[in-house]
Amino acid sequence: MSTLKLGTRKSLLAMTQSGMVADALTEATGRAVELVGITTEGDVNKALLAQIGGTGVFVNRLREEILAGTVDFAVHSLKDLPTSPAEGIELVALPPRHDHRDALCGPCRLADLPVGAKVGTGSPRRVAQLRALRPDLEVVPIRGNADTRLAKVTDGELDAVVLANAGLTRIGRTGQVGELFEPELMLPAPGQGALAVECRTGDAELIELLRVLDDPDTRAAVTAERTVLAVLEAGCSAPVGAFARVENEVLSLTAAVVSLDGASQIRLSASGHPERAVELGRELAAQLFDQGADKLMEAP
Structure with missing residues (x-):
């Protein structure tokens, strides 16, 4: 049997x-x-x-290599994946999800940071929710890999940074975590903590092989979350959070849209059978629209 080639970013x-x-x-x-x-x-x-366009900037090049046949399949962080389908590409597997939570990396919990503390994040979703929790904070925009961001805390440039705990755990960088945010405090990005496996549409043998990696509960949960995002026509530049889980064959979904200043938010929940993941996401997004979510997303 030939060796399969898996396309991946180099980080x-x-x-x-x-x-x-x-x-x-x-x-x-x-x-x-x-x-x-x-x-x-x-x-x-x-x-x-x-x-620079947010969703897709970490994905498009990998998809081009799949279509060119340079690699057989690719693995992405699901939250980096655009919600619209890509021609010739199939989202074939969603492995079991890891930790969905955001992590505050610093010397203490959020409530114990001093007034006016500098907290770094490049995510509008995190910015909005941080400001809702602590309006006094100075939220500083940052980019870079986990080690680059964590160094800004150890070097004293920032008091804390917010990162996805799943990524920190995978690379063994949880030592600086001061607090893990449960969804009640900070809703994660849709799909956060989950991985996505893509390959060429129509490659039946490979699709069948890769499907062994798929986890039905993860697929139902993240499908509901990403459907909310898709219906809202929002990307990583919009302050939208969503989280769903499956327990005892019940899919529970919560989503929120928060103004960037943190002053206003609309947060709603719904539940249903996992097979209704798409419908549940659409229904919750429609309710968010009915309550003015579009105006919050447009607010400066």
């Missing part, structure tokens, strides 16, 4: 995540997998994601 986190998927696939099927490092626009352009 420590991306290589680690892709290696996890490769190991899981090899264990389940016996197929050997080779990681192929690829540089994406998001790796080269260091502007804030909201300024």
